[in-house]
Amino acid sequence: MESRILRPTLALYTACFLLFLYGPMIVLAILSFQSIDGGPQFPIRDWSIYWYEHLLGLAETSRVSQLPVGESLIRSIVLAFMTTVVSTVLGVMSAEAFRTKFKGSGPAFYLIILGMMVPGVLVGLGMALLSNTLDLGRAWWGTSFVLHVVYTYPFAFLVMLAIFNRFDRTVEEASLSLGVSPAQTFRRVTFPIIFPGVLSAMLFSFTLSYDEFARTLFTAGRDLTLPLAIYGTFSVEIYPNLFAFGVLTTLFSFTLLVIYGLLMKRFTSKASRYKGQEDA
């Protein structure tokens, strides 16, 4: 009886919630098609792709200066890639270590988790102070990079821990006791089981680093990464080219997500095919 009223009410509420989540991005996407003489608000004077051309440097330069996305985009992607490799390797190693019980595992666990808890502005400040004191230069590929790993490594670690928790160790032991070399065992037994986790850890690391901003602000030095370039435009007046950028960068992230989905699907279907052969 009550559930008959409650269920539709909650369903309606959830719909409103999704509108609340998506509303601003939808408005932003609409306004990115503003015409050349329109501002970053309603009304839309005329539909055009002028601001996309402006963003990509295809339009003649106008009163609005171009967003500095070119080089900063490359820096952000390289940085995200470096972060992904290191934090995934560290995450897999640490999670593997946690499969054995050892003294001090509690504090070690919390030390790693702290990396995702500590606010970026704090570690960023600390790193800037440290590099000042040690007289080291600040650069996105150095001081920013190590902080990005501090942030993404705990995520990779947690994902891998969840995978290893469900991982029956005896399968590995069986392979080893049947005389298969440890390297072969890793390649043929361990890796296929942990691969979905590795892929998820990589996705997390890449997107978190690509978008990371607070940890980069004080540590990047002179060359800007993409989020810093965007942040720089906040203090001055904003124009619809920022909205066009928002749409494009969102599409980029979704492409990554789709690639991840496809890889995952391909892998899981392959795994189930093996299973089918075993049954036969």
Added chain:
Amino acid sequence: MSALSTDTHFATPHSPAELREKKDRRRAISLLTPGLLWMFFFMVLPMAMVIYVSFWTQTTFSVNSTLTTASWKHFLSSATYLSAIWTTLRIWLIVLISTVVVGYPVALFIGLFVRNKTLQTALLVACVIPFWTSFLIRVIAWRPMLGTEGAINVILMKLGIISEPLTFLLFSEFSVLVGMTQIYCVFMVGPITFMLGRIDISVIEAARDLGASFGTIFRRIILPLSLPGVIVGAIFVSVMVLGEFATAASLSGRKVNLLGNIIVSQVGSLKWAFAAVAGVVLTIIITAVIALALRLVDLRKEM
């Protein structure tokens, strides 16, 4: 001498099992060492540095390592800084409450009322997708939404509900609260949905068969079992909101100054020692909040 030999005697493993255990432990530690070293050098050390520099001497454009408490005295006697602490705490508390209030019913619907696994996953993914767009873009997206010529004002004027645009919507504390609630709500919905999804439906059915109303079922079964999720979500939201500065910087029109904003502006004017003091104060607040939350739930057990 003799004590030493007995010691080594005890330490020598006897059985193969003991030998293997020792080998495993050594392997675990060597696997863990690189990660822990990384965390020590690039997280613990910088944080220690923040504490250390907060006691340095600040001159107009530089700091030197003569120890003093002058920066602390300056900070604690300044109305601007003290009000930043108060603003940070107030915004944190309001956002925390609003994310629970806004997020809980959604989690309740997805975790408990949607039985279809595919639909459940689809709804969760729909909640997580905005997280995949750039954080700064999500913040800036509230400007065309809330501005005087923004979507909300345009719609309300078209509908004839208001005749003048509402000006309190943007560049106010309100816009900061709305923006933060939207951005951080997902971190509340996720953990609560997870906990609610683990509830055995037969328990609720049994209660209903025994004549309990939904109110009673919610109060006696659903709420207590979902509480760890609320607390995990609260930890996520708290940590992120307390360390915030970008949302306040871009949506408040400089009306809201959080501790994070103080740090950024002090670094901008090379007042490293003052920034460090603000950093230590922020660390103390966050540590207190997490410690409180961890007393209520064991994070490692819930994962």
